[in-house]
Amino acid sequence: MGRYVVRRLLQAIPVLLGTTFLIFALVYALPGDPIQALAGDRAVDPVFRATMREMFHLDDPLIVQYGYYVQGIFTGDFGMTFRGLPVSTIFEGKFQVTLNLALMALVIEAIVGIGLGLIAALRRGKAADTAILAFTLLLVSVPTLVSGFVLQLLLGVQLKTSTGIDFFPVAGTSEGWRSYLLPGLVLAGTSIAYLTRLTRTSLMETLRADYVRTAIAKGMPRRRVLGRHALRNSLIPLVTYLGADLGTLMSGAVITETIFNLNGIGRQLFDSVYLSENSVVVGIVTVLVLIFIAANLIVDLLYAVLDPRIRYE
């Protein structure tokens, strides 16, 4: 087990290098001059431009620039922005916001998705099943922009004005975990749909398994057959999906963060691309890749806990 973790962490290094190089090259290839972007429409002093280009190694070949960047990363230095701030101070607090948001979305997704999926599987072919499937279709079809504003209006504003219940803040992070309820729900939307369908399929497949028939033949009560014998087996693919989805949720939070005015990494990424703050863009992607790798490693380890046939040596 320990050796497996070490091996996986070592494998993460080429993945990290590969992905960061890719994003580095993409940012490098972006049109426009980042130094000019600092000055807007005004002319830039040639001496200042030369100093800046020198300082940020902008005249070196791509691979050399990347070398400087990697060197920094391994010493924990994400570099400086063109505006003279260390990238790490820009990150401050923002990853926490996005992580909170993504985790809230993940929790909502797990509860609602698995719950609906279980109901659908157990009521296969009946009205509840059909309704849930139709609902998932709706979830995938409605874009975040629409669902975000509609939920803000319904749960955040109209619920408060009509009943006085003020439980769902519509913006900001001042209300602690409650601040993340609405944005989490909006962010989880599509994922809920996928997880519901995955749960339904997985449980339906497990219910057809021979060992479920054995459990019934053993005279086990229906609840035990479902809750112990079937569920444990059908959870395995769901955990995989949930783990991989954490990364997707974190990187997909741009629009949600904007709608709900959350000062997270998604908005920062968007702004930085806009302002050609290359070091920030690459930095954010680097951290996201790290989170993604960590989430997948945890999933793989959990896999062995759920399924004893899997052993890591």
Add this chain to the structure above:
Amino acid sequence: MKNPSVDTHLLPADSGTIGTEPLLAVDNLHVEFGTRAGVVRAVNGVSYALNAGETLAVLGESGSGKSVTAQAIMGILDMPPARIPKGEIRFRGTDLLQLSESQRSQIRGQQIAMIFQDALSALNPVFTVGWQIAEMFRVHKGMSKKASYAKAVELMDRVRIPAAKQRVNDYPHQFSGGMRQRIMIAMSIALDPDLLIADEPTTALDVTVQAQIMELLAELQRESNMGLILITHDLGVVADVADKIAVMYGGRIVENAPVHDIYRNAAHPYTKGLLDSIPRVDMKGQELYAIKGLPPNLLDMPTGCAFHPRCPFRQDNCVTDVPPLHEISGTRSSACHYWREVLDGTAG
């Protein structure tokens, strides 16, 4: 080895007059499946009876309805799509089909138990074998975890799994095929059932292991005097252990006979075909006999006798008239219009 102080029988003792009533009596059972392509009539009027301590071998090829009949007895058919439009399954005189689902689940596992063909898929991969055996005692008898695990070890010993104590916390995939089937058996006999249904218990195993498993089943049966229904398509397996044989074809019983009679001579062309297709040492080098044609399509059964398209002795009325189950003697019957001719070898 029944412990009389432990009363596993939930049915009242006076239900059905035990003694005259057999342990299990399947009477004119019909099972059909509603599918998109139409109604599949898997079992069409099967009747058989079994006494305590007796072994009945149900023989037939895939799709003959032998497993479906067993699942109907067990009450583990998926209903729907399965339906039981007609018939009775009397266990100790009580028709199981009239019981509620909760009453049936009390009988399942405790009074009627079942062993399945492929123990690897029939055992739950994510729980230890000890957990799966102990579950019988925990759920049905309310035993503590510790006591139930001790019972599990005891049972694993009884089915002769080496080093049972060390292996009780192993998972099914860590055992060999034969050992896994022993665990299935241990689980099924955990609560001393009166009736054990073994659905092709040795099909997935090596020939040498097959013999050991059959021996174990026969021994356990002798010890506990339970009734045993052995479902198989392998005539070789049943010869030593069965008392009587029911041969099924196309969802019907085509021949019923004590095991020795059937090996002496068959009273139905299908049984005869099965017997002739057993490899024999004295026929070495010659081509093995095979019954021509394919099993009947249950969606579109042949008219008359279901076996007529494949029957070497077919006559005109076989195509039109469904043969009833003719009684040959008190213990023997055949669903062939020409059973006399088949029996004395003058048919065809």
